[in-house]
Amino acid sequence: MKQSKSTNSIAALFPNYFKKIGLGMILTSIAVVLITKFLAVEITETQKEIYKSIFFDVFILGLFFIAWSKDKIEDEMTLLIRLKAIGFTFMTSVFYLILRPLVDIILGDTPNDMSAPELMMFMLFMYILFYKMQKRSA
Protein backbone atom coordinates (compact mmCIF):
# COMPACT_ATOMS: atom_id res chain seq x y z
CA MET A 1 0.00 0.00 0.00
CA LYS A 2 1.23 3.46 -0.87
CA GLN A 3 2.05 5.38 2.30
CA SER A 4 1.13 8.95 3.02
CA LYS A 5 3.81 11.51 2.19
CA SER A 6 3.26 13.30 5.51
CA THR A 7 3.70 10.06 7.49
CA ASN A 8 6.89 9.22 5.63
CA SER A 9 8.39 12.65 6.22
CA ILE A 10 7.67 12.60 9.97
CA ALA A 11 8.92 9.12 10.75
CA ALA A 12 12.58 8.42 10.09
CA LEU A 13 12.20 4.68 10.46
CA PHE A 14 14.04 1.76 8.91
CA PRO A 15 12.24 -0.28 6.23
CA ASN A 16 10.07 -3.18 7.38
CA TYR A 17 12.65 -5.88 6.50
CA PHE A 18 14.91 -4.53 9.27
CA LYS A 19 12.59 -6.32 11.75
CA LYS A 20 13.79 -9.63 10.31
CA ILE A 21 17.42 -8.48 10.37
CA GLY A 22 16.99 -7.45 14.02
CA LEU A 23 15.41 -10.76 14.96
CA GLY A 24 18.22 -12.59 13.18
CA MET A 25 20.83 -10.61 15.11
CA ILE A 26 19.16 -11.35 18.45
CA LEU A 27 18.80 -15.06 17.74
CA THR A 28 22.39 -15.28 16.48
CA SER A 29 23.79 -13.55 19.56
CA ILE A 30 21.80 -15.83 21.89
CA ALA A 31 22.83 -18.91 19.90
CA VAL A 32 26.51 -17.93 20.06
CA VAL A 33 26.32 -17.50 23.86
CA LEU A 34 24.52 -20.83 24.31
CA ILE A 35 26.93 -22.71 22.04
CA THR A 36 29.93 -21.20 23.84
CA LYS A 37 28.48 -22.25 27.20
CA PHE A 38 27.49 -25.72 25.95
CA LEU A 39 30.86 -26.46 24.40
CA ALA A 40 32.57 -25.02 27.50
CA VAL A 41 35.08 -23.17 25.36
CA GLU A 42 37.96 -21.96 27.52
CA ILE A 43 38.50 -18.24 27.23
CA THR A 44 40.44 -15.71 29.25
CA GLU A 45 38.78 -13.01 31.34
CA THR A 46 39.77 -10.33 28.81
CA GLN A 47 38.26 -12.35 25.96
CA LYS A 48 35.16 -12.92 28.07
CA GLU A 49 34.72 -9.16 28.54
CA ILE A 50 35.22 -8.50 24.83
CA TYR A 51 32.70 -11.20 23.84
CA LYS A 52 30.24 -9.92 26.43
CA SER A 53 30.55 -6.43 25.01
CA ILE A 54 30.05 -7.72 21.44
CA PHE A 55 27.03 -9.78 22.56
CA PHE A 56 25.39 -6.73 24.15
CA ASP A 57 26.15 -4.56 21.12
CA VAL A 58 24.63 -7.05 18.66
CA PHE A 59 21.66 -7.75 20.94
CA ILE A 60 20.91 -4.05 21.47
CA LEU A 61 21.30 -3.28 17.77
CA GLY A 62 18.90 -6.14 16.99
CA LEU A 63 16.34 -4.79 19.45
CA PHE A 64 16.79 -1.31 18.00
CA PHE A 65 16.16 -2.55 14.45
CA ILE A 66 12.97 -4.30 15.59
CA ALA A 67 11.77 -1.25 17.52
CA TRP A 68 12.73 1.34 14.93
CA SER A 69 11.53 -0.21 11.69
CA LYS A 70 8.27 0.44 9.92
CA ASP A 71 5.24 -1.79 10.24
CA LYS A 72 3.83 -3.25 7.04
CA ILE A 73 1.34 -0.38 7.03
CA GLU A 74 2.70 2.68 8.75
CA ASP A 75 0.16 5.47 9.14
CA GLU A 76 -0.67 8.39 11.42
CA MET A 77 -2.19 6.16 14.11
CA THR A 78 0.94 4.02 14.37
CA LEU A 79 2.95 7.25 14.72
CA LEU A 80 0.76 8.29 17.64
CA ILE A 81 1.17 4.86 19.22
CA ARG A 82 4.95 5.18 18.79
CA LEU A 83 4.87 8.55 20.52
CA LYS A 84 2.88 7.13 23.43
CA ALA A 85 5.26 4.17 23.66
CA ILE A 86 8.28 6.50 23.79
CA GLY A 87 6.63 8.50 26.59
CA PHE A 88 5.82 5.36 28.55
CA THR A 89 9.36 4.04 28.05
CA PHE A 90 10.87 7.29 29.29
CA MET A 91 8.68 7.27 32.38
CA THR A 92 9.29 3.60 33.29
CA SER A 93 13.04 4.03 32.72
CA VAL A 94 13.21 6.85 35.25
CA PHE A 95 11.36 4.72 37.82
CA TYR A 96 13.51 1.70 37.00
CA LEU A 97 16.67 3.75 37.48
CA ILE A 98 15.47 5.01 40.87
CA LEU A 99 13.85 1.83 42.18
CA ARG A 100 16.41 -0.77 41.07
CA PRO A 101 19.03 0.13 43.74
CA LEU A 102 16.25 0.03 46.35
CA VAL A 103 15.35 -3.50 45.29
CA ASP A 104 19.03 -4.45 45.66
CA ILE A 105 19.03 -3.05 49.21
CA ILE A 106 15.76 -4.83 50.10
CA LEU A 107 17.17 -8.12 48.79
CA GLY A 108 20.29 -7.58 50.89
CA ASP A 109 22.65 -7.01 47.94
CA THR A 110 25.02 -4.11 47.54
CA PRO A 111 23.37 -1.52 45.28
CA ASN A 112 25.45 -1.24 42.14
CA ASP A 113 25.23 1.21 39.27
CA MET A 114 23.26 0.20 36.26
CA SER A 115 25.29 -0.18 33.10
CA ALA A 116 24.37 1.70 29.93
CA PRO A 117 23.68 -1.53 27.96
CA GLU A 118 21.33 -2.72 30.73
CA LEU A 119 19.38 0.52 30.68
CA MET A 120 19.28 0.58 26.89
CA MET A 121 18.02 -3.00 26.75
CA PHE A 122 15.35 -2.20 29.33
CA MET A 123 14.23 0.85 27.35
CA LEU A 124 14.06 -1.02 24.05
CA PHE A 125 12.17 -3.93 25.64
CA MET A 126 9.67 -1.55 27.24
CA TYR A 127 9.20 0.36 23.99
CA ILE A 128 8.53 -2.81 21.97
CA LEU A 129 6.24 -4.21 24.66
CA PHE A 130 4.18 -1.04 25.06
CA TYR A 131 3.98 -0.45 21.33
CA LYS A 132 2.64 -3.99 20.74
CA MET A 133 0.17 -3.67 23.62
CA GLN A 134 -1.14 -0.32 22.41
CA LYS A 135 -1.45 -1.54 18.85
CA ARG A 136 -3.36 -4.61 19.92
CA SER A 137 -5.83 -2.56 21.94
CA ALA A 138 -6.28 0.10 19.23
Place this chain on the structure above:
Amino acid sequence: MKNTLKVERAKRNMTQQDLAEQVSVSRQTINSIESQKYIPSTVLALKIAKVFEVNVEEIFQLEEDDFL
Protein backbone atom coordinates in the same frame (compact mmCIF):
# COMPACT_ATOMS: atom_id res chain seq x y z
CA MET B 1 -15.77 13.94 18.31
CA LYS B 2 -18.40 11.62 16.90
CA ASN B 3 -18.55 10.33 13.37
CA THR B 4 -20.86 8.60 10.96
CA LEU B 5 -18.14 6.72 9.17
CA LYS B 6 -19.75 3.33 9.66
CA VAL B 7 -23.07 4.58 8.29
CA GLU B 8 -21.45 6.23 5.27
CA ARG B 9 -19.51 3.07 4.58
CA ALA B 10 -22.60 0.92 4.88
CA LYS B 11 -24.50 3.18 2.48
CA ARG B 12 -21.86 2.53 -0.15
CA ASN B 13 -21.48 -1.14 0.71
CA MET B 14 -17.81 -0.57 1.42
CA THR B 15 -15.64 -2.62 3.77
CA GLN B 16 -13.16 -1.14 6.23
CA GLN B 17 -10.37 -2.61 4.10
CA ASP B 18 -11.72 -0.90 0.95
CA LEU B 19 -11.80 2.46 2.67
CA ALA B 20 -8.40 1.92 4.29
CA GLU B 21 -6.83 1.22 0.91
CA GLN B 22 -8.38 4.32 -0.65
CA VAL B 23 -7.04 6.63 2.05
CA SER B 24 -3.69 4.80 2.52
CA VAL B 25 -4.07 3.74 6.14
CA SER B 26 -4.48 0.38 7.87
CA ARG B 27 -7.83 -1.30 8.39
CA GLN B 28 -7.12 -1.08 12.11
CA THR B 29 -6.97 2.72 11.86
CA ILE B 30 -10.39 2.86 10.18
CA ASN B 31 -11.74 0.55 12.87
CA SER B 32 -10.30 2.79 15.62
CA ILE B 33 -11.86 5.88 14.04
CA GLU B 34 -15.25 4.18 13.81
CA SER B 35 -15.10 3.09 17.43
CA GLN B 36 -14.01 6.63 18.37
CA LYS B 37 -10.74 5.46 19.89
CA TYR B 38 -8.73 7.55 17.47
CA ILE B 39 -9.39 11.03 16.09
CA PRO B 40 -8.01 11.36 12.56
CA SER B 41 -5.82 14.21 11.37
CA THR B 42 -7.32 16.96 9.21
CA VAL B 43 -5.68 15.45 6.13
CA LEU B 44 -7.13 12.01 6.79
CA ALA B 45 -10.58 13.42 7.61
CA LEU B 46 -10.55 15.35 4.33
CA LYS B 47 -9.41 12.29 2.40
CA ILE B 48 -12.24 10.22 3.91
CA ALA B 49 -14.77 12.94 3.07
CA LYS B 50 -13.46 13.04 -0.49
CA VAL B 51 -13.87 9.28 -0.89
CA PHE B 52 -17.51 9.60 0.22
CA GLU B 53 -17.97 12.81 -1.81
CA VAL B 54 -19.42 14.72 1.14
CA ASN B 55 -18.27 17.59 3.35
CA VAL B 56 -16.11 16.74 6.34
CA GLU B 57 -18.79 18.01 8.75
CA GLU B 58 -21.23 15.46 7.40
CA ILE B 59 -19.01 12.68 8.69
CA PHE B 60 -17.25 14.23 11.67
CA GLN B 61 -19.14 16.31 14.22
CA LEU B 62 -17.87 18.02 17.34
CA GLU B 63 -19.50 17.14 20.66
CA GLU B 64 -20.10 19.26 23.75
CA ASP B 65 -17.02 17.74 25.46
CA ASP B 66 -14.76 18.96 22.68
CA PHE B 67 -15.34 22.57 23.74
CA LEU B 68 -14.29 22.01 27.35
